[in-house]
Amino acid sequence: MKHYLLAPGPTPVPPVVLQAMAQPMMHHRTPEYEALFAEVRRDLRTLFQCKNEVLMFAASGTGAMEGAVVNTLSPGDHIIVVQGGKFGERWAEICQAYGLHVLAVTVPYGKSVEPAMVAEALRRAPGTKIVLATHSETSTGAIHDIHALAGIVRGTDALLVVDAITSLGVMDLPMDSWGVDIVVSGSQKALMLPPGLAFAALSDKAWARVPEARLPKFYFNFAKERKAIAENQSAYTPAVSLVVGLRESLRLILSEGLPIVFARHDRLARATRAGVQALGLTLFAEHPGAACTAVGAPHGIDGGAVVKGMRKRGITIAGGQGSMKGKIFRISHMGYVDAFDILTALGGLEMVLADLGYPVTLGAGVQAAEQLLRQ
């Protein structure tokens, strides 16, 4: 059976990237690696749209999230979390693990926090050190308006820290020009790599906080990593094969061109939304993003049964996490995905829904997507 990977991470890895990673192992303390790493560092700055170095860790994205917290805060600090899903909650959990005072600005799953709510929270809590937000909330498919949040936080002493794990390379996030202070991301989403690399980029305002941050840290020590990167190295052994792959995936992304990459993701997301809506299904997110489309499971049908039915036909999508289990399913259009992957997902979905007894006109979702994709 052929396999189609359309879950929101890990995402498909292009053959050229797989081949690069299958070359014999390279040592990281060699001129060959340092030439490669210099190119990767330059291209990461282009991707992050920032002037400062992008730090890289052998870790899942969560590691860089923890790093953003422990490198900018001290015990007892007050922080605000923008929270509308599992990954917003993760910011709060990290801060709670370190004994910080968390003010959560929360909306129900599927909704997005209005920037005005954050402005109000900052007025009520003027000593807030950082505001932690999720650009693309992968668990619900919703996006937050980071541009507006940056405008609000920029005028305060607080830092804006953004989880861009499923938005970097999907949607525009010009961190320097918007004034975002820390952007963290991971390898296994729009970067089209296996999981295992985490990234963090800091503004000058964020770097100024690092020396005074007293939370303990070792592996995710940003200052130590910055010192190593100034010598074109990493503080600890880097995930060499993934960095080799990263060079290739950055070349793919930047040769396509960031604006075109963003437009492609937007187009595939709109086609997916048109397709599922043509089948009479509803979108779970009020403000859906271009990374993945969360779809409400129709009345009487378990979202998990949809995921299982798709898997039997060779297609991997994702179900709902935690309290959303069974209520939604999620189709990714991140990274190495094109129009025909969307038709595959919708075609599979139509057949699976029919199998499950949901009244569906076979081909109706595909038709709606094609109408949009032809343009």
Next chain:
Amino acid sequence: MKHYLLAPGPTPVPPVVLQAMAQPMMHHRTPEYEALFAEVRRDLRTLFQCKNEVLMFAASGTGAMEGAVVNTLSPGDHIIVVQGGKFGERWAEICQAYGLHVLAVTVPYGKSVEPAMVAEALRRAPGTKIVLATHSETSTGAIHDIHALAGIVRGTDALLVVDAITSLGVMDLPMDSWGVDIVVSGSQKALMLPPGLAFAALSDKAWARVPEARLPKFYFNFAKERKAIAENQSAYTPAVSLVVGLRESLRLILSEGLPIVFARHDRLARATRAGVQALGLTLFAEHPGAACTAVGAPHGIDGGAVVKGMRKRGITIAGGQGSMKGKIFRISHMGYVDAFDILTALGGLEMVLADLGYPVTLGAGVQAAEQLLRQ
């Protein structure tokens, strides 16, 4: 030019492992991954010679070292570090970053701490919570007698925590039968994988400490990882491609058989030592291990020049780190290495030493190694 990787990590990756990792990406929340992970978990327990689950993190080995500290200790705790090189010092640095009281039992680089010194330190500091040691001190090539240390620590309330990053799969370390409480390791050494996976295995005595340990942690939270592993998953997205490779490398190691793998490493190490000594060079470690051989740079010759000369001929070895820079060079015989790699290293070394003006009989080191390897 052909390339030969004989540095102490990353080490060469067997073609069958590279090919497995070059297969299309697999999602980790699928029956396919869970079948793979179940096999990996079982084989890791065999490799670690322990009954409890081996935890796995997307990280360098240092991440698991930090995890061992933050999951077993509370602020203000007293610990003992067994220290005779850069990696012993890393244990101390991690503990200092978390505000612990560190008693370092230190010997000069190249020496090994005598178990009696640790027994004496434990008598002087009876409140010690853990003793942190390095099995194979990669920076000097020396080994510590973990069996004897375990015998000493076993009778106390302290835990024995061992960095086995360059000893697991190289030298025998039966953690359960010796009574070692935590063993940490990494992927890019004898496991013959790219860097990016870290491991930690805990004894029952160590697990009993975890609930009361109050140092803050999130990504390297052992209890959370154990909960996830009980459901055959990881707490955060695993480094899927490396886990796919790990299945293959564990199959290779266990089909060769642990005793034979250990004997092979020992034989290659003895051949390397015989070879360099036949060239009139001296071993840096008083008690050298089977992972890598550290060789003193001959009088008037910079160890870095040896490393550079080898690189020009296609061979990557390692120089000395920190204060040992220029004074030593290190040849690895870990992982996917056989007799002819040793001859390659020695042959290259002979030519490079001659280039550098050191009086050497070409072939003398190779001859000594062959005499040993023929047996």
